[in-house]
Amino acid sequence: MNKKSVAAFVFALILVFLFAKTGQAETKGTSIYLDGAALAIPGDGQIQIVNESVLLPIRVVAEGLGFRVNWEKQTNKVTIEQEATSLTLAIDDPTALVNGNKVSLIAAPKAVKNTTYVPMRFISEQMGLNVAWDNATKSAYLLSPILSGGSNTGGNEETDSGEVPPAEPSAPPADNDLAKITGIGFNENRLTIAADRSVEPNVYTMSGPDRLVVDIPLSKFTDTAGDGLILGSNQSGSFEVPNHPDVSKVRYSLFNAAPSAVRIVIDMNRSLSYTLNNSGDGLVTLDLLPDAPASGNGSEPNQGTDSGGKRIVVIDAGHGGKAPGSVSVTKKLEKDFNLAVSLKVEALLRQNPNLELIMTRTDDSTLSLEDRAKIANEANADLFISIHGNSIDPPANPSGYETHYSREESLALAETMHRHLLEGTGLPDRKIRKQSLYVTRETTMPAVLLEAGYLSNAKDEAVMFTEEFQQRVAQSIVAGIEEYLGLTEKAL
Ligand SMILES: [Zn+2]
Numbered sequence: 001m002n003k004k005s006v007a008a009f010v011f012a013l014i015l016v017f018l019f020a021k022t023g024q025a026e027t028k029g030t031s032i033y034l035d036g037a038a039l040a041i042p043g044d045g046q047i048q049i050v051n052e053s054v055l056l057p058i059r060v061v062a063e064g065l066g067f068r069v070n071w072e073k074q075t076n077k078v079t080i081e082q083e084a085t086s087l088t089l090a091i092d093d094p095t096a097l098v099n100g101n102k103v104s105l106i107a108a109p110k111a112v113k114n115t116t117y118v119p120m121r122f123i124s125e126q127m128g129l130n131v132a133w134d135n136a137t138k139s140a141y142l143l144s145p146i147l148s149g150g151s152n153t154g155g156n157e158e159t160d161s162g163e164v165p166p167a168e169p170s171a172p173p174a175d176n177d178l179a180k181i182t183g184i185g186f187n188e189n190r191l192t193i194a195a196d197r198s199v200e201p202n203v204y205t206m207s208g209p210d211r212l213v214v215d216i217p218l219s220k221f222t223d224t225a226g227d228g229l230i231l232g233s234n235q236s237g238s239f240e241v242p243n244h245p246d247v248s249k250v251r252y253s254l255f256n257a258a259p260s261a262v263r264i265v266i267d268m269n270r271s272l273s274y275t276l277n278n279s280g281d282g283l284v285t286l287d288l289l290p291d292a293p294a295s296g297n298g299s300e301p302n303q304g305t306d307s308g309g310k311r312i313v314v315i316d317a318g319h320g321g322k323a324p325g326s327v328s329v330t331k332k333l334e335k336d337f338n339l340a341v342s343l344k345v346e347a348l349l350r351q352n353p354n355l356e357l358i359m360t361r362t363d364d365s366t367l368s369l370e371d372r373a374k375i376a377n378e379a380n381a382d383l384f385i386s387i388h389g390n391s392i393d394p395p396a397n398p399s400g401y402e403t404h405y406s407r408e409e410s411l412a413l414a415e416t417m418h419r420h421l422l423e424g425t426g427l428p429d430r431k432i433r434k435q436s437l438y439v440t441r442e443t444t445m446p447a448v449l450l451e452a453g454y455l456s457n458a459k460d461e462a463v464m465f466t467e468e469f470q471q472r473v474a475q476s477i478v479a480g481i482e483e484y485l486g487l488t489e490k491a492l
Contacts, residue, residue, distance in 0.1 A: 029046075029138060030046045030047035030138040030139065030140070031047075031137070031138065031139040031140070032047065032056060032057075032060070032061065032139070032140045032142065033139065033140070033141050033142065034061065034064045034065070034142045037209065037211070039060045039061065039064055040060065041057050041060060041115070042057065042059070042060065042114075042115050043113050043114065043115060045057055045112060045113060045115045047117075047138065047140060048110065048112060048117045050107050050110070051107060053106050053107040053119045053120070053121070054119070054120040054121075054140060055107060055109075055110065055117035055118060055119055055120065056117060056118060056119075056120050056123060056140055057115045057116065057117055058078060058080065058089070058109070058116050058117065058118040058123070059071075059078075059115070059116065061123060061127075061142065062080045062127070065082070065127060066082060066433065066434045066435050066436075067080045067081060067082040067085075067127070068080070068081045068082065068431070068433075071116070075090065076090055076091040076092075076111075077089065077090045077091075078090075078109070078116050082433075082435075083392065083433075083435075084099070084392050084393060084396070085098075085099065085126070085127070086098075086099050086100070086396060087126055089105075089109045089116070089118055090109065091108070091109055091110060091111045091116065092108045092109070092110065093108055093109070094106075094107065094108040096109075096122065096126075098126055099393075099395070099396060100395045100396075103122075103126075105118070105119055105122050106119050106121055106122070107119050120140060123142070124142075141234055141236065141253070175220075177218065178218055178219055178220045178260050179195040179196060179197045179198070179199045179216070179218060179219040179220075179282070180195060180196045180197075180219070180220060180221070180222040180223070181193065181194070181195050181216065181219055181220070181221050181222060181252075181262050182194045182195060182196060182222045184250065184252055184264055186239075186241050186247065186250050186266070189287055189288040189289070189290060190285055190286070190287050190288075191214070191250065191264070191266060191285065191286040191287075191288075192283070192284070192285050193214065193216070193264065193283075193284040193285075193286075194282060194283055195216070195219060195282040195283075195284070196222070196282055197281075197282050198278075198280050198281060198282055199216050199217075199218075199219055199278075199282065199284060200216075200217065200278075201214050201215065201216045201276070201278065201284055202214070202215045202216075202217070202442075203215075203274070203276055203286065204441055204442060205271060205407070206407075207271060207407065207408040207409075209267065209268075209269075210267075210268045210269065210270055210271045210272075211265050211266060211267050211268060212265070212266040212268065212272070212274060212286070212288075213263060213264070213265050213266075214263070214264040214265075214266075214284075214286065215255065215261060215262075215263050216261060216262045216263070216264070217259065217261050218259055218260065218261065219260065219261060219262045220254060220260045220262065221235060221254060221262060234253070234254075235253060235254035236251070236252065236253030236254065237251070237252055237253075238250060238251040238252065245269075245290070246268050246269055246270055246272055246288065246290055247266055247267065247268050247269075247288070248267045248268070248269065249266075249267040250264065250265070250266055250267070251264070251265045251267065252264040252265070266288075268288075272288045272289060272290055273288075273289040274286050274287060274288050274289060275287050275289065310353075310354060310355055310356040311354060311355050311356070311382045311383075311485045311487065312355075312356045312357075312358065312379055312380065312381040312382050313349065313355055313356070313357055313358070313381065313382065313383055313384075313385070313481055313485075314358045314359075314360065314375060314376040314379065314381045314383070314384045314385070315342050315345050315346060315349070315357065315358070315359050315360070315385055315387065316342075316359075316360040316361075316372050316376075316384065316385065316386040316387065316439060317335070317338040317339045317341070317342035317343075317359070317360065317361050317362075317387055318334065318335070318338040318386055318387055318388040318449075319334055319335035319338060319388075320335045320338070320339065320361050320363075320364055320365055320366055320367060321335075321364055321365050321366025321367070322366045323335065323366060325338065325388065325389070325391075326389060326390070326391030326455045326456065327391075327455070328389070328391075328455035328456070328461045328464075328465075329455065329456060329457070329458050329461050330461060332455070332461070332465055334388065334389045334391070334455055335364070337389045337452075337455070337464055337465065337470075338387045338388055338389065339361070339362075339363075339364070340465075340470050341387050341452065341470050341473050341474055341477075342359065342361075342362075342387050343362065344470055344471055344473075344474035345387070345474045345477050345478060346359055346362065347474075348474055348475065348478045349478055349481070352478075352482070352487065354485075354487050355481075355485075355487070358375060358376070358379055358381065360372045360375050360376075369438040369439055369442075370438075370442075372386070372439050373438065373439050373442040373443045376443045376444075376445065376447070377442075377443060377444050377445075380445075381443075381445050382445055382446075382485065383413055383445055383446045383447065383481065383484065383485070384439070384440075384443045384445055384446070384447035384448075385417070385447070385448055385449075385450065385477065385481070386439050386440070386447070386448070386449040386450065387450055387452065387477070388449060388450060388451050388452070389451065389452060389453055389454070389455045389464060390402065390451035390452075390453065390454045390455065390456070391454060391455045391456040392454065392456050393456070394456075397454075397456065397457055398428075398430065398454055398457065399427060399428055399453070399454055399457040399459055399460045400427045400428035400429060400430035400453070400454065400460075401418075401421055401422055401425045401427040401428070401429065401430055401450075401451065401452055401453060402430040402431060402432075402433055402450075402451040403417055403418040403421065403431075403432045403433070403448055403449075403450055403451075404432075404433050404434075404435045404437055404440060404448065404449040404450075404451065405432070405433075405434060405435075405440050405447065405448050405449070406434065406435060406436055406437055406440040406441035406447070407440070407441065407447070409446055410440060410446040410447050410448055411432075411434075412446070412484070413446040413447070413448050413484050414432045414448045415432065416480050416483055416484045417448050417450060417477070417480040417481075417484070418431075418432050419480070420476040420477070420479045420480035420483070421450060421452065421473065421476050421477065421480065423476060424472045424473050424475060424476025424477070424479075425452055425453060425469070425472070425473055425476070426472075427452075427453055427460060430451075437449055446484075450477070452464070452473050453469075
């Protein structure tokens with residue numbers, strides 16, 4: 001390792017909830033960062049501080065997290081929804097409804113210049129965020145939960161969109177078991193991370209703005225002063241990368257407290273490919289590749305040269321084996337629905353000579369989420385489609401079809417599939433949703449996860465296990481794939 005490339009820093013600050021002093025209702029020059037990216041408050045708004053509570057503008061935060069926000073003017077109510085979560089808040093009312101249950105707020109939501117502000121603590125608790133308030137800079141830091149723990153050997157708990165897991169091991173790891181991050185540096189096109197022992201980083205790209213994110217599960221910052229790392233307030237820090245054409249800044253923070261995890265973000269002005277090199281003894285380097293086309297970038301399908309001109313499609317039947325997925329209202333298993341539809345898709349796609357089809361499973365085998373993404377990535381597939389049935393706990397009882405995606409480059413595929421599947425399922429439109437799901441996030445090609453009806457809804461479920469419905473769903477999946485890949489002629 002080039003020692004000089006490791007930015008030298010000193011470790012200071014204390015974390016989290018440093019709440020502001022009482023007094024002013026409005027603060028000037030406030031900032032909100034969601035996973036390190038600044039959020040703009042509409043209408044030049046500012047974070048509100050009321051009786052020592054920090055109030056944040058709910059819409060920008062909720063939308064930044066992929067929640068849907070609805071404002072009802074007549075009743076002064078705002079509703080925030082994402083899968084299993086439904087939050088209803090009213091201006092000046094210190095009681096909220098969380099999935100139909102009353103929850104008290106430490107302060108009532110307030111409206112300022114047409115923007116609704118809600119206590120940060122409520123946002124943290126109900127949206128599963130780690131939050132921190134830095135009173136010195138009047139900044140709120142919101143960090144979304146890590147969805148994948150890189151080191152749990154049993155594979156991640158497979159989840160549907162409705163079952164997002166804040167990764168919580170049965171017993172939190174002892175402090176001594178955590179890797180200590182002792183240095184982070186950037187030089188030329190290389191990010192260097194030094195730890196006192198082997199780490200298993202998860203790397204992924206995000207867009208809008210473009211950034212590369214490195215999550216290091218089971219790690220924390222070194223607490224040895226002079227070890228070479230400076231932390232600003234709430235266990236975070238950053239340094240500028242001057243004179244780099246594509247990289248402006250490197251930021252890092254204690255991203256999750258239980259289990260402890262460090263996140264490092266490279267801010268870029270365009271999407272870049274990278275290679276990751278893990279020495280296994282605590283030294284990790286990540287090389288940006290400015291001259292290579294960004295991986296999986298753009299919604300244009302690849303030309304599929306890897307398979308003799310054929311396009312490679314991965315069909316992923318969700319869950320399976322020891323992981324049944326959801327259980328339907330009549331006690332049928334989601335994994336069986338997923339497989340039945342997937343096999344029907346397979347039968348149809350095998351007839352198309354322009355496609356090479358890869359099935360992640362064709363029987364009741366158990367596969368981890370990592371396995372599924374790996375199959376697609378290693379095959380250099382052109383697209384990835386994961387098939388699921390949805391479920392929500394009562395009292396919520398929605399019916400309908402949803403398309404989920406995680407990365408911008410998957411949006412065009414999501415739109416195409418959504419159109420076909422709405423028609424194929426005949427179910428209500430539960431919209432296209434951007435969500436951080438493992439298989440759609442960690443794959444490197446356009447990838448979507450289809451939730452073809454609610455197994456928790458008696459009406460949906462009654463059709464979902466019929467041959468006819470499954471066949472229609474399969475046909476619409478195939479039609480969507482063929483349209484997206486521009487393979488209009490069908491060899492049927
Ligand atoms: Zn599922």
